[in-house]
Amino acid sequence: MTTTASTTPAGTPEPSAEGLGAGEPLLAVEDLTVRFPTYDGLVQAVTGLSYRLEQGSTLGIVGESGSGKSVSSMAVLGLHDAKRTQMSGSIRLAGKEIVGMSESRLMRIRGKEAAMIFQDPLSALHPFFTVGKQLAEAYLVHNHVSRKVARKRAVEMLDRVGIPQAKNRVDDYPHQFSGGMRQRVMIAMALINDPRLLIADEPTTALDVTVQAQILDLLQELQRDFNSAIVIITHDLGVVAEMADDVLVMYAGRCVEYGPCKEILTHPEMPYTWGLLSSVPDISAAADARLIPIRGNPPSLLNPPTGCPFHPRCDHTDKVPGDLCATQLPELSAASTGGVHIKRCHLANPEEIYFTEILPEIAPDLAEELSGTTGAEEGGTSR
Amino acid sequence: MFAYIVKRLISGAVVVVLISMGVFALFWFGPRNPALPLCNIDTSNRCRPAILQAYEHNMGFDDSVVHQYGLWAKGVVVGRSMALGTESHKCPAPCLGIDYRTKLPVWKELTTKFPATLSLALGASLMYLVLGVGVGVLAARRRGTWIDKSLVTGSLLLSSIPFYLVALLASLWFTISLGLFPSTGYHPITHNPAKWFAGLILPWLVLGIWGSTSYTRFSRGSMVESLGEDYIRTAKAKGLPARKVVFKHALRAAMVPVVTIFGLDFATLLAGTIFAERIFGIEGIGKWGLDAVTVKNLPVVSTTVLVASVAVVASNLLVDLIYSVLDPRVRLT
Known part of the structure; x- marks a missing residue:
């Protein structure tokens, strides 16, 4: 199905903001597929993605560049140009269907119900307007107040996100702020309308490590205060470990593993997730220890691999009978730990492989500790 | 400052x-x-x-x-x-010397010729700026569609016709054949503003439409670039209407490079648009200079060169000042 803008005339009464049915989560993405027709062919950016997010909780989406993390999140705000995008499936945000929603109704949701924080705050803020103007603008679109009130609100928000002397800094331009302060400005702008959902697209990637920690602390603090749900997109598993309640691992536009954060980090069952965990530098390792990369390159989304999209880079295809990996796409299935943890892999005994082959390589001490109790539930790593 | x-x-x-x-x-x-x-x-x-x-x-x-x-x-x-x-x-x-032919001080003549050229330049540049940027923005927003393609092709075609041909044909058709714009020429605004306007409207249109073609292509490119910037995505994500995103956020950034070209073009216009003045019978700097060159009226020639240099210097200064207004990151020191 191709979405078309303006299927609903502007001004059609919409379900109330509190229109959440019983048991319906704040955000429910169901079988979302996003494709971009280009001269070179159809880019299959996201395929069959599903996840749910409750009010007040945090979902971490991890994956390489081009795995569909950002594309799927921008779809939540309806930011893809309807004319250049083929979208199907369903995104229900606070009970309202986003896929196929008219531009005029989307406008009322963007920044109000759901807001976004972008990766590089220097390029994401307009260089020609003062931060005060940009914040006030975000407030004015959704609130019928005077400029003066909006400006006061902007100062308030700047103060709230920890910008010193907010009153004086409100008239500064983005280039007059440091990287961390700029990201605070972005966060202030995203939260100015009290959105219920905050999507943070690699919010700390452009920042140095100490500032990263401050920004993550700030996000968590604000989440508690505003009780907003957060989708945090990252390729930094450290960020996920600190922030997320649930983790969704994406590869080639598909969900390959999804479950509670602790489960995913301690009992990963998909070789790609193993690869991500292996590639995290070990702070206690020798300084000249080599990183363990995932071999090969991310797949082309124009022409994704047959079967399991990860099979050309997977080291474990020999453990699967026949050429199943290359021919048949594994369905998302319950992980051996059971519960809500799901994975997309043909391996019959992934847990065993993880604890006997992968863990000893990436965390030898931990593996030794657990050697007597392979497969035990208490395999908590410190990641 | x-x-x-x-x-x-x-x-x-x-x-x-x-x-x-x-x-x-x-x-x-x-x-x-x-x-x-x-x-x-x-x-x-x-x-x-x-x-x-x-x-x-x-x-x-x-x-x-x-x-x-x-x-x-x-x-x-x-x-x-x-x-x-x-x-x-x-x-x-x-x-600035004495005109060899009229035996009048050149300065005095300049003060009668310059207003004509200035009137022509102001109107024409305003026209090609508005028209060129407007069409360019339209093409950029509809990038890749037939509207974009026909606008770009049309402007390319028009700009490949030499200006003197366009001006001559326009003068021939509109003024001589159709009898429109009968008062084409320069009439001082201080005498009769309506006549001033009526006399310049055809040259403005011809110069404006022909000159807008380069602005169309230039502002289209600039606009396509700025529409792809991260801060445009931010503006959309805030929930701003498309009109505001395009005209407030994107256009503001896209105008900076356009201003550079505009400054140079305006200086060229001030130095005299020889063809337009000659064809539409406007007694301005360009025609004055051209006539002076043919009879080697040296004081007039040197004066027109000086006027051109002042125009270039002044519009460059103006462009830099506009830069600092448009882009707060530009510091004038």
Whole structure:
């Protein structure tokens, strides 16, 4: 199905903001597929993605560049140009269907119900307007107040996100702020309308490590205060470990593993997730220890691999009978730990492989500790 | 800011003075005797060596060039009486010389010609800026569609026709065949604003539409680039309506490079649009300069060169000032 803008005339009464049915989560993405027709062919950016997010909780989406993390999140705000995008499936945000929603109704949701924080705050803020103007603008679109009130609100928000002397800094331009302060400005702008959902697209990637920690602390603090749900997109598993309640691992536009954060980090069952965990530098390792990369390159989304999209880079295809990996796409299935943890892999005994082959390589001490109790539930790593 | 303007004005003045020296030196070191054109004009091309020699002596062309430049420069500031052939003419400050043909001070003529050129330049540049940027923005928003393609192709086609042809055909069709725009020409705005407008509307349209083509392509490119910027995505994510995203956020950023070209084009227009003035019968700097060149009316030629240099210096300063207004990251020091 191709979405078309303006299927609903502007001004059609919409379900109330509190229109959440019983048991319906704040955000429910169901079988979302996003494709971009280009001269070179159809880019299959996201395929069959599903996840749910409750009010007040945090979902971490991890994956390489081009795995569909950002594309799927921008779809939540309806930011893809309807004319250049083929979208199907369903995104229900606070009970309202986003896929196929008219531009005029989307406008009322963007920044109000759901807001976004972008990766590089220097390029994401307009260089020609003062931060005060940009914040006030975000407030004015959704609130019928005077400029003066909006400006006061902007100062308030700047103060709230920890910008010193907010009153004086409100008239500064983005280039007059440091990287961390700029990201605070972005966060202030995203939260100015009290959105219920905050999507943070690699919010700390452009920042140095100490500032990263401050920004993550700030996000968590604000989440508690505003009780907003957060989708945090990252390729930094450290960020996920600190922030997320649930983790969704994406590869080639598909969900390959999804479950509670602790489960995913301690009992990963998909070789790609193993690869991500292996590639995290070990702070206690020798300084000249080599990183363990995932071999090969991310797949082309124009022409994704047959079967399991990860099979050309997977080291474990020999453990699967026949050429199943290359021919048949594994369905998302319950992980051996059971519960809500799901994975997309043909391996019959992934847990065993993880604890006997992968863990000893990436965390030898931990593996030794657990050697007597392979497969035990208490395999908590410190990641 | 103020210090910057003063600094730029001083450096601009230095440029203009240097150019005036260069132009003045041409009289002396040019391939022909500088008194000859005047002698030819006065004697209807029967200039005899004796007269020429007298002219040369009276006008100081046998003097040293440095001394004479000093006299000329002094004349610009305080005025002087100036020998022209065998007669002497009063040339009040700012004295830029005496027209060889009309025997009037060149400055006085300039003050009657310049308003015509300025009127033409202001109207035409406004027209091509608005039209060019408007069409460019439209094409950028509809990038890749048939609207974009036909706009870009159309502007390319139009701009490949030489301007004098477009102007000639327009003048032929609209003024002569159809009898529209009967009062085309320059009428001082101080006398009759309506007539001033009516007289310039056709040249404005022709110059504006033809000139807008480069702005269309330029602002389209600039706009496509700025529409792809991260801060445009941010503006959309805030929930701003498309109109605001395009015209407030994207256009503001896209205008910076356009202003550069505009400054240069405006200077060119101020220096005289020879074809437009010639074809539409506007007595402006361009036509004046062109006529002066054909009869080697040297004081007029050198004056038009000076005007052009002042125009270029001034519009460059203006462009830099506009930059600092448009882009807060630009600091003028």
